[in-house]
Structures are given as structure tokens and as C-alpha cells.
Amino acid sequence: MAAKFDTPELFDNIEIIDTPRYAVDSMAHSRPYPAKPQHNESLGFPGELVDNWEEKAVTRLGELVDGSRALRTFLDSCVKCGACTDKCHYYLGTKDPKNMPVARQDLLRSIYRRYYTFSGKYFPKLVGARDMDKSVLDEWYSYFHQCSQCRRCSVFCPYGIDTAEISMAARDIMDSVGLGQKYCNEILGKLQTIGNNLGLPEKALINTLEDLEEEVEEDTGVAVKYPVDVKGADVLLIVPSADFFAEPHIDGLIGYGKVFHQAGISWTLSSYASEAANFSMFIGSGDNLKKVAQRIRDAAEELGVKRIIVGECGHAWRVAYSFWNTLVGPFDFLDPNYPAPQHIVEFTYDLIQRGALNLDKEANDHRRITFHDSCNVARASRMGNMPGGQFILPRALITASANHFFDMSPETIHENTFCCGGGGGLLTDDLMEIRIKGAMPRMQALKQVVDEHDVNSMVAICAICKAQFSKALPAYQFPMGMITSLHQVVGDAIQLGTKT
Amino acid sequence: MALEVGGKSIATDEEGYLENRDEWDMEVAKAIAVAENLEMSDNHWEVVNFLREYYDEYQIAPAVRVLTKAIGKKLGKDKGNSKYLYELFPYGPAKQACKIAGLPKPTGCV
Numbered sequence: 052m053a054a055k056f057d058t059p060e061l062f063d064n065i066e067i068i069d070t071p072r073y074a075v076d077s078m079a080h081s082r083p084y085p086a087k088p089q090h091n092e093s094l095g096f097p098g099e100l101v102d103n104w105e106e107k108a109v110t111r112l113g114e115l116v117d118g119s120r121a122l123r124t125f126l127d128s129c130v131k132c133g134a135c136t137d138k139c140h141y142y143l144g145t146k147d148p149k150n151m152p153v154a155r156q157d158l159l160r161s162i163y164r165r166y167y168t169f170s171g172k173y174f175p176k177l178v179g180a181r182d183m184d185k186s187v188l189d190e191w192y193s194y195f196h197q198c199s200q201c202r203r204c205s206v207f208c209p210y211g212i213d214t215a216e217i218s219m220a221a222r223d224i225m226d227s228v229g230l231g232q233k234y235c236n237e238i239l240g241k242l243q244t245i246g247n248n249l250g251l252p253e254k255a256l257i258n259t260l261e262d263l264e265e266e267v268e269e270d271t272g273v274a275v276k277y278p279v280d281v282k283g284a285d286v287l288l289i290v291p292s293a294d295f296f297a298e299p300h301i302d303g304l305i306g307y308g309k310v311f312h313q314a315g316i317s318w319t320l321s322s323y324a325s326e327a328a329n330f331s332m333f334i335g336s337g338d339n340l341k342k343v344a345q346r347i348r349d350a351a352e353e354l355g356v357k358r359i360i361v362g363e364c365g366h367a368w369r370v371a372y373s374f375w376n377t378l379v380g381p382f383d384f385l386d387p388n389y390p391a392p393q394h395i396v397e398f399t400y401d402l403i404q405r406g407a408l409n410l411d412k413e414a415n416d417h418r419r420i421t422f423h424d425s426c427n428v429a430r431a432s433r434m435g436n437m438p439g440g441q442f443i444l445p446r447a448l449i450t451a452s453a454n455h456f457f458d459m460s461p462e463t464i465h466e467n468t469f470c471c472g473g474g475g476g477l478l479t480d481d482l483m484e485i486r487i488k489g490a491m492p493r494m495q496a497l498k499q500v501v502d503e504h505d506v507n508s509m510v511a512i513c514a515i516c517k518a519q520f521s522k523a524l525p526a527y528q529f530p531m532g533m534i535t536s537l538h539q540v541v542g543d544a545i546q547l548g549t550k551t
Numbered sequence: 552m553a554l555e556v557g558g559k560s561i562a563t564d565e566e567g568y569l570e571n572r573d574e575w576d577m578e579v580a581k582a583i584a585v586a587e588n589l590e591m592s593d594n595h596w597e598v599v600n601f602l603r604e605y606y607d608e609y610q611i612a613p614a615v616r617v618l619t620k621a622i623g624k625k626l627g628k629d630k631g632n633s634k635y636l637y638e639l640f641p642y643g644p645a646k647q648a649c650k651i652a653g654l655p656k657p658t659g660c661v
Contacts, residue, residue, distance in 0.1 A: 251611050255609035259614045
């Protein structure tokens with residue numbers, strides 16, 4: 052269990068998030084548990100820190116900048132203008148200047164300069180270039196696990212430098228020399244052997260879904276189905292495995308089932324590809340990214356579905372929307388009349404647009420709702436066929452299902468959204484301090500709508516956000532139950548048993 | 552890391568989860584509970600025993616909803632909800648109760 056720490060204080064009537072004073076090295080102690088040798092080896096990495104790791108790390112960095120013009124440009128182009136400095140939730144919550152995005156980038160940039168630029172090779176001190184040594188590796192391990200790869204800083208960078216890419220590269224290098232992070236690497240191993248992050252075997256998955264069917268029928272009197280491995284179903288639904296296991300995630304899963312039920316569209320889950328999440332992105336591993344994505348394509352072909360729909364999982368949607376086609380496409384075996392892949396929010400939105408769902412908004416009258424934009428949906432993907440659809444569609448689902456909706460302050464939503472504090476592979480108990488401190492800006496914005504509009508429900512469409520807020524809300528004296536799945540709100544409004 | 556119980560040393564991981572599930576017994580459970588600042592009541596034991604039975608059959612801890620339903624059946628409907636389980640296991644029924652039951656930590660976005 053982590054040592055005790057103080058939760059940051061929230062202020063009354065604050066319009067913007069204040070820039071804190073510095074607290075130098077205040078988070079230098081934050082380090083996640085390293086992965087065990089078998090976790091690293093199962094992903095193709097050395098089990099433990101290799102001999103000559105300094106040299107190998109530098110070589111790997113060279114391979115990465117040679118392979119990605121984007122990464123090289125990000126490392127070359129910073130002019131230290133300072134626009135990013137107060138944009139990171141971890142900096143705002145911890146006051147540690149190494150959590151300023153520019154400082155985080157410099158942890159890698161200083162090594163890049165030393166070995167791969169003329170000035171750094173010959174005049175290292177003049178250009179902030181450093182030798183690769185143990186203190187650098189320690190700093191990387193600490194501070195590249197204080198970045199949730201949320202990309203908020205890149206929105207404000209005049210050069211568009213993407214700190215997430217730099218953080219992914221640093222984690223790739225650390226994995227390549229045998230220093231992996233336990234949380235991500237253990238989970239990725241489970242996914243590739245059992246089919247999901249939880250390690251939920253087929254038998255348990257089926258039992259859990261049967262139990263859920265029983266519960267929904269008891270509650271509603273309607274036999275809503277949660278099918279698995281049904282060959283010939285129209286839709287393969289890929290959800291984060293937390294949707295089977297945790298609260299409030301499972302209420303979202305219940306909602307998806309109600310939507311399919313009322314729309315009368317046949318669907319199935321897959322026991323082989325029972326995971327939307329793909330943590331390979333967090334550790335910057337292209338090989339694993341592809342392997343995990345391939346499972347979903349294989350399941351879709353095996354089941355003979357016409358469409359693939361992705362559930363409420365933020366980074367999964369980035370991987371699906373932005374990378375699937377390149378990694379494991381083309382998806383030419385699917386019905387070309389539908390987007391491939393499609394987000395569950397797009398699916399439900401289309402049904403609402405054509406009057407295929409009977410929604411009773413009053414069913415949600417006990418809820419006063421706000422919406423938390425998840426970073427990977429907001430800043431790394433799109434929904435629907437209009438610009439900003441990823442902001443418009445989820446809100447349209449809420450306002451079609453509920454009467455009371457209030458947005459948080461504009462500098463904290465849409466593309467300016469603040470990370471929940473647990474994204475990018477940081478959602479682990481050993482990083483609880485950085486998670487709680489990093490949630491501060493979002494909690495501050497939430498406090499404002501709670502104070503002004505009596506908001507009692509914060510809706511999210513990401514499994515990480517939901518699990519993270521279940522911890523962060525109580526830390527800031529909000530009820531844990533405020534965090535709500537979007538499809539719970541939709542599902543509660545659906546008038547089952549009525550015809551459209 | 553290790554836990555000392557009755558003169559025996561029981562291996563745990565960094566967070567106090569047992570390395571080997573077979574080394575679990577009630578004394579070990581009590582020792583883990585002490586480390587978690589929990590005093591085991593009959594209702595705690597009901598949860599822990601259910602987790603172990605479920606794990607034996609399914610090789611994983613039950614989903615929170617499966618657990619709340621089962622506990623509701625055993626202890627009465629008013630206790631079949633996560634609020635009650637959080638009263639018993641303040642760090643969360645999934646993780647803390649699993650730890651005391653000697654089961655591996657649930658992983659993923661939970």
C-alpha cells in the first residue's frame with residue numbers, strides 16, 4: 052500500500068484552474084511496480100535489465116526516431132515557449148515541475164540530443180544534452196509513468212508536439228532493455244492468453260452473462276439477452292472486460308443489451324476477443340498492438356458478423372478508429388453500409404435519429420448530469436459524420452434520455468478535457484497518489500457544476516475513467532456513485548416492451 | 552515480501568496478495584485482514600468463503616454484481632448491494648476481499 056499523501060484542496064468559485072507554485076521533485080518517489088520477468092518475456096521483451104542497457108537504450112531510441120518522422124520532429128522542434136507548462140493535470144495536481152509537458156519531453160530529448168544531434172555530441176552542456184545513465188533511467192521510470200498520454204498539452208503547443216508519443220517511445224525503450232511496468236505488462240499477457248485484461252475465462256464469462264440476464268429480467272420483466280459466441284449474428288460487440296466485472300461499468304453493458312433488444316438487431320460478444328482495451332498503445336509496442344487487434348478481426352471472421360461495434364472504452368476507440376485498418380485491415384468482409392468499426396454511441400445515436408428507441412426522459416429525473424469527455428475519444432478520434440461528433444453524439448444521447456444536463460466549464464471539456472487521472476496505464480493501486488492528485492482539475496470543474504446546478508451524476512464513456520473516478524470522487528468528498536455509464540442513462544430511459 | 556503466520560512464512564507479492572493460493576487458511580486470512588486494518592466478522596467470512604468457492608469453479612473472482620447477488624441471497628436482500636460490501640471491505644470488495652481470500656488481484660480497468 053502506498054504511503055499516505057494529502058489530497059489537493061478544491062477551491063470555491065474558481066473559474067479557471069490556478070497555476071500552482073513549484074514543488075521541486077515532489078513526485079520523484081512515485082514509481083510503479085516493475086514487471087516480473089515472465090510478464091516481460093511473454094510480450095517479447097527481456098525479462099530483466101540487460102547488460103549494456105545504456106547502449107541498447109540509446110540504440111533503440113535511434114531506431115525509433117529513424118522509424119518515426121513525427122517523433123524526431125517532436126524532439127527537434129520545441130522552442131521552450133512555455134505554452135504547455137500549466138496544461139498537464141499531473142503538474143496542476145502535484146506542482147512538480149518535471150510534470151510540465153516540456154520538462155517531461157526533455158527527459159527523453161536530452162538523451163536524443165546527446166547521441167543524435169551535432170550540437171549535443173560536441174557541446175552537450177550548451178544544449179542540455181545528457182549521457183544515458185542510471186539516474187536518467189530512474190527518472191524516466193518515475194516521470195514517464197506520471198503521463199497518462201492524454202494529449203491535452205499538444206492542443207496548446209504551437210508546434211503540435213505530442214507528449215504522448217514521447218512517453219510511449221520512452222516506455223518502449225524501457226521495455227526493450229527489460230524494465231517493464233507490472234500493471235500494463237501483466238495485463239497484456241493475460242489478454243493474449245485468456246482473451247481479456249481481467250483473465251476472465253470463457254466459463255466465467257458465460258456464467259456472468261447468464262446471471263446478468265436473470266437480473267435484467269427480474270428488474271424489467273423483459274428477457275433481454277447478453278449472447279456470446281453466436282455465429283451469424285449481425286453485430287460483434289467488443290467491450291472492455293471491466294464491463295463484465297466492475298461497477299458502474301456493468302450498468303453500461305446492461306444498457307447496450309437493452310438498446311440491441313429494442314432495436315431488434317442480433318448481436319454477440321466473443322469469448323476469444325472479450326476485450327476492447329489494448330494496453331500495447333500505452334507501452335508503445337507496435338508488435339503487441341497488432342497481435343491484440345488481430346484477435347478481434349479473427350473473432351469477427353470466425354463468427355461471420357456483418358458489423359463490429361466498440362463499447363465504452365476510450366483508448367480502445369482510438370486504437371479501433373485510428374489504427375485497426377492499418378494494423379489488421381482492410382475490413383472488407385463487413386457490410387460496407389456501416390462504419391467499420393462503429394462506436395456504440397454512434398449506433399445508439401443513429402437508432403434515436405430514426406425513432407427506433409422509445410425513451411422516457413423522466414426515468415432519469417433523479418439524475419442531474421454532467422459529461423466527462425475521455426481524452427482518447429476527445430483528442431484522438433471522431434464519431435459520427437460531422438466535425439466534433441465525438442463531443443456532440445454522447446451529449447445527444449444524454450439529452451435524449453434525461454431532462455437535466457449541465458456541461459462543465461468550457462476550458463475543461465471537448466478537446467480541452469482534463470484526463471480523469473488514471474489513463475495511459477496508470478490505473479493501478481501502486482500509483483494512487485499521482486492518480487488522486489492528477490484528478491484535481493477535473494474534480495475542480497465538477498465541484499463548480501455541483502455547486503451551481505446540484506449535479507449528482509458524472510457520465511463517462513471509458514472504463515478507465517469509470518474505475519478511476521470510483522477512487523477519485525470519494526478522495527475529494529464526492530459520492531462514489533456519481534460516476535455513471537452513458538448506456539446506463541440510455542438503458543434506464545428505454546421503455547422495454549413497447550414497440551417503436 | 553512475506554507474511555508471518557503461526558511460525559510459518561507465507562510469500563506475498565508487493566501488495567500483499569498471496570503468491571500461492573494453496574497456502575491459504577483461516578489464520579492466514581486473519582493475518583491479511585489485520586494488515587488491512589479489518590476485523591473479520593461472520594459476514595466478512597461469508598464473502599471470503601463465497602469468493603473462494605467461486606474461484607475454485609471458475610478460476611477467477613466473481614464479478615461485483617455476481618457477488619452482490621450471492622451475498623443478498625445468503626445474508627438478506629438489504630445486504631445484496633455494493634454499498635454494504637464497501638462497508639465490509641472499505642478498499643473495495645473486489646480487491647480487498649480477494650486479497651483476504653488469498654486470490655490473485657483482479658486486473659484491468661477495475
